[in-house]
Amino acid sequence: MELNFFCPRWGTEHIKLNExxxxxxxxxxxxxxxxxxxxLPISMIDEIFNLAAKEDLLLIVQHYDTNETDYHKHGDIYNSWLWKMKDYKPLKINSQTGKDFFTFRENASLINAARKFSQDTGIxxxxxxxxxxxxxxxHITKEYLLNIPDLxxxxxxxxxxxxxxxxLENQQDAMQLAIERTEHIHARVGYEEGPQVPDPRxxxxxxxxxxxxxxxxxVAERKRREGADAMLTITPEFGPFPYxxxxxxxxxxxxxxxxxxxxxxxxLRERYCSGFQHHDIQGKKI
Known part of the structure; x- marks a missing residue:
């Protein structure tokens, strides 16, 4: 298994891009x-990819800001964003897709658009x-995973x-299904009242x-079973205010x-670059 870690740009926008x-x-x-x-202007996207190549860094691009509430307009904007990435060839695209208030059919159509993009571009x-x-x-994502086998x-x-x-103690089936379909991890730690603990240390x-x-x-155990050609990508993604x-x-x-x-x-690098079992951070078996 190949293991790669990605640094989020989110929260460091005050630092000049090359730095x-x-x-x-x-x-x-x-x-x-x-x-x-x-x-984002094409010239800026060009600069991002050029700097990544210059520093010999892999690049995952993230879609996040299609917020149009009209489904048909939303789909057009989402497709336009995807196809803008075609010639850049990022390692992966991480997509925040659809809306919580769209119907299953509407969100599934957006997922299908992403599938077609992947089939046509290899991204x-x-x-x-x-x-x-x-x-x-x-519990909602479980239904999409059950009904869209390649999601x-x-x-x-x-x-x-x-x-x-x-x-999620009472949603073990949903978590197991999600783990089986995971190809990228955002390593942020949430708790019952928020998406980010103040400090995981x-x-x-x-x-x-x-x-x-x-x-x-x-997830790491599953990827390891897939063999030497498998890749696990992880972005530690603790964010700035208000997270x-x-x-x-x-x-x-x-x-x-x-x-x-x-x-x-x-x-996580220490944990997954060596043999590991289910132990907590204090070394107790879990």
Missing amino acids: FFKQAKLQGYDGIEYAIPGD KVYHETHRNKFSFAA QITLDASHWVCVAESF VPEWQHALNVHLSWWDK MVSMPFTQQPITNQWEVNAYMMQI
Whole structure:
């Protein structure tokens, strides 16, 4: 199994683009995950891909900002965004697809559009489990996975934990099906009341971290069984405010986003580059 980690651009927009790519490379990331809005100029997209090539970094592009509420207009915008990526050949596309209020048929049509794009271009599109999208909850996504056999996802279970106000103890079937269809991971840790714990390094959030580790471990084990040609991609994706708590009045972040994501990369690289069993972060078997 090949293991690659991606640095999110989200939260570092204050850093000049060329400096961001250099810092990500120095930190030890294998690539960048870059959210590309629909109105981003072609010249800027060119610069992103050119810098990735210059720094020898892989690139996953993220679709996130198709928010048109009229389904037909939404579909046109989504298709336009996808086909804009055709000539760039990113490693993968991570797509926040559809809307939570679209019908099953409407969201399925968008998933089908992504499938056709992949068939025609060879660029794989994986659909992120995300609030506000078709995949906003575990039990809802389960129905799409059951009815669309080739649907593959980016697993960001932090959203599902938040939506369900639980660690999904009563939705084991949905989680297992999601794990079987996961091709990319967003390694952010959620809890019952939010999509991001304040800091995964501190003792009070170890239970939440260990629950997420148990899910990611199962994805890694599955990819390892697929053999040497399999690739597991992970983006540590702790984000800035309002995902990250800020201190009252000062608006200073409660912790350092870059350091937290680097920490997540470190523990997961150590965990998956060597033989591993289901152990929590303190080494207890789970």
